[in-house]
Each structure stands twice: as C-alpha cells, then as structure tokens.
Amino acid sequence: MSTLSLRLKKDLAHSLNCAALTPENLVGKSIPEIASLMLSDGRNQLRVDEVFEISGQPITNGLQTINFKDSSRKLDYLGAHITSGSLDITGDVGAYLGFNLNGGTIHCHGNTAAFAACNMAKGLLMIDGDTGEFLGGGSAGQRKGMRGGTVLVKGNAGDRAGDQMRRGLILIEGNAGDYCASRMIAGTIGVMGNVGIYAGFNMKHGTLLLLKKPALHATLQDCGMHTLPFLSLLYQSFSKLDSQFSGLHSQRVQRWVGDAACNGNGEILLISA
C-alpha cells in the first residue's frame, strides 16, 4: 500500500496553515474528503487539492506516514499537535514545524523557518537543513518553551534556540545563533558548531553542551575542568540517533555555571577532546 503523498503544486503568495494535514486528522477520510478539506492562508480558505496534488492511499490509522513533496517556506504549522504517526517532508517548510508536537516523528529534509518544535512535548523532530529563530521555544504568551522530546538539526539554528526550554533534548550539528539557551529552564541543548553571543543568557537550569569554545558574557562563571559521569548516560541516549552526536565519548568538560544575573544554576559544558 503506497503512502499518502501531498505534492505542492503551486507557488503560494501567502503562508498557509497546514495544521489539519496530520495522520490523526486524516484517519478514515477518503481521497475526495481529504481534497475538500479547507486550509487557511489567513485571508482565504483554500481546498487541499487546490494546493496539493494528492496521491497514494488514504490514512487508515494514526500511526501512518504522510509524505509532503516539493514543500515550500509558505507551509506553516506542518505536523502541529500530532501525537502519533509521522511526516516525511521533502523541501523547505515555513514556521511552527511540529507546533505542540506530542508524539510521533517529523523528518524535514530541507530548511525551516522560525519556531520549529514550538511548545513541543514529546516525539522526534529531525531537520536536515537549517532552522530559524526560537527553535524549541514557546509560543506568544507562553512562559515555557519545549517540554520534552528530541529535536535534531543537521544544519544551523537561528537565534534564541531553546528559549525558555523546560525539558527535552535539542541537538544542533551546525552553528547556533545568538542567545542560544536564553532563559532556559531545564533540559539539554547540544551544539557542535559555534554559538553566537550571549549563550545561556538568563539561564535558570539545564545544560548547554558545546564542542567549540563560546564567547561568554560575564555572568557565566567558570567552574573549571571536570569529569562528569552523567555524560555517559547522555551519550548513550544519543547513540540511537542518526547524528554526529552519537560519536561523542569524552566525559571531560570545562564547566561554566549561570546565569548569575538571574541567580541561575544552569551549566555550559565545553567537551574536551
């Protein structure tokens, strides 16, 4: 049985809210029913078959996969609210990829705009390309960002990655922008490349794991070199991921604690070879 595929067939003038196109929402719907679903671009309602070329078999259970092909940065909220099943996306996507993700898997083979994994609570989000600002952050008005799950970015991340992150794991194989782990409450962020200025700004708890020495602001305080046994457990959890992070072994780290500006007890760990 072939997988349900939605191929973007036109250039969109405005961003389109695609939150309705999840395996759970489409369970039991025939192809004509899927085609007639309405998607909003903020002003207009568009039928799914106006935007996408639909092929493959209908979804019969929420654990199945939907393929998005030739997607563009105009497709927002892909994979929003899903608790099971998976999305496989070829091409770039817009903002809020995996919004409120609460299970299942999303694999984006391209780049994403801002707010990927916003409010995420569970599941796995993989981005092969670059991602925008506020990766794993909270939506407007929320005082907590990502609450669980795993995000793996093979490319670079924009500013404020992990802003107000409460729990979970974000791994960035490339560079991260400014204010990485800002206002972080807990959880773990790993960055293999460079991080911009003000990493760990107003960090309360949590771990920012780095492989390259950051330029830190004054309120993150150097606690020296250490061998931390918990890293072996953390590395074991990386080992099941298709990521360069699975090759980490060294438990020898330089540790900074802060942000003292908010009486924080977060840590930045620089892995020593």
Place this chain on the structure above:
Amino acid sequence: MIINNIQIDDTFAEAFNMRATRVILTAQNLKWAYHAANAMTGFATSVIGCGVEAGIEGELGETETPDGRPGVSVLLFAMGSKVLMQQLETRMGQCVLTCPTAAAFAGINSEDQINLGKNLRFFGDGFQTSKLIADKRYWRVPVMDGEFLCEETTGMVRAIGGGNFLILATSQSLALAAAEVAVEAMKKIPNVIMPFPGGVVRSGSKVGSKYKTMFASTNDAFCPTLKGVTNSELSTEIESVMEIVIDGLSFEDIASAMRVGITAICQLGENSGVKRISAGNYGGKLGPHHFKLQEIMQAENV
C-alpha cells in the same frame, strides 16, 4: 531421602512475604563498588534487629551497568514497603552518597517505585541538578570528589524471605566448611541473597522465649550442647549445626538456590562430616511459603 549418604529430612523451610528492591552500585573500579555495597549491606542480616535484610547479589561488568563502569547489584528485603523505603534512603545517604566515585541506579522495574536519590538530592543545597535521560530521571549532586550521580527512584517488588536449610555435622569446623561450599555455589544464583555473615547463621531462632521481652530465642532443639536437657532434634553424633538463610525475588529463585546449595554439600559425601540436611519452620502456621526439602531435591532440574 538419602543423597550420597547424607540424609535429607522430610521437613520444610517456612518463609514469609517481603518487599524487595535491587540497586546497582557502580564506581571507578570494582574495589570501590564493593566498598559502597559492603557498607550499604552491613548490619542487614535480619529484619528482627536491622530493619532490612540485604546482600550483594553479584558483580556486573562494564557492559552490564547503566554508566559503563564496573558495579555490583544489591538486593534489599524488608517486611513492608515503608520500612524498605526508610532503610533504602538511610543506607543510600550514609553508605553510597559518602563512598568515593560511587553512583546508584535502579536495578529492577516495577510499577511500584521507591525513592533512591529523590530526597538525597537535597544534600546538594540547591546546587543539585536533575537530568531526564531516556525517560529516567537522574540527580547530580555536587560532592567533594566531583558529582554523585543517582537515579531518582527504583522499583519495589513482592518477594519472599526466610528460605533456609540446616547443615547437621559431626563437628563445628566440618559444618562450617560444608556451609561455605554451599554458599559459594549459591552465590551464582541470581535474584537471591544469603544475608547473614558469610551467608551462614549459627544462631537459628525459634519463636518466643521464657523472657517476656524476647520474641525470638535460641533454637534449642538444634543446639548440640542441649541434647540431654531439651526436646532435641539432634542425634548423638551431631556436634554442630549451621543454617543458611535465603531471601529471593520468587519461590522458584529460593528453591533453586536451596537445591544448588544442598547439592553442593551432598557432593562432598559422607567424609564431609555432614550427616543430615534439615530446615527451620514454625509448624507451618506463620509463613505462607513452604520449601519442602525432599520435593526440591527431587525436582528434575537439579
């Protein structure tokens, strides 16, 4: 029943329901893992006076422990969940938190969870850090040698305590030698511990006493020096009796350990000085689990 000229009495060991947990202790090397485990399982021979019965179940290699360091697994048994929780926290705090390089992890899965490092974390005085890794919560407590790493909880399961058998021999040294052979063989069995010193107890007890304040007293029927003055179970040639007590996670685990221990003794033959194998019970009225010696030794998978 007679095996290799050693008589197996037609009697049974009487055992009780208990609550148990397993903790995996790791350290920089086995030496320090054993230091932690020996401290944690010290003064834990009998629930009568120690609150908990505990022992080292076995060694674990680097590939068998959560953090990839050498370790040992420890089993703790108590008469109730409340006591087990209290004893576990006390022993973790005084014996494992204090032991250089030691870390502690849950060793058993169960719906019932009890605190392992959940309250120990407060020793960190606000500098402690939690990490949720693969759906398990760990606590990192800063200590003077670095960090004490401990899983938040461990499982608690229903178990059985008080499986036992008695070794009746012609001298004290021969009884002890046979007991040592049995314990060495039984140590290889998983899910059981022999909580007494060296796995052997010489002061088996009966319920009650002539003194009002005592609820257990010496098992005079098996005391060789009282053969003439009490209703003795001992024949004239028996000069010493040793007991091996077994706590286990299931009936089968204890039966298996008893079978292995008795078999090891019987293989020594009559020259070992062992004349009889018997067991301690209270007439079958107190403990719901009866380990019948002859049935255990007749089992096919000896």
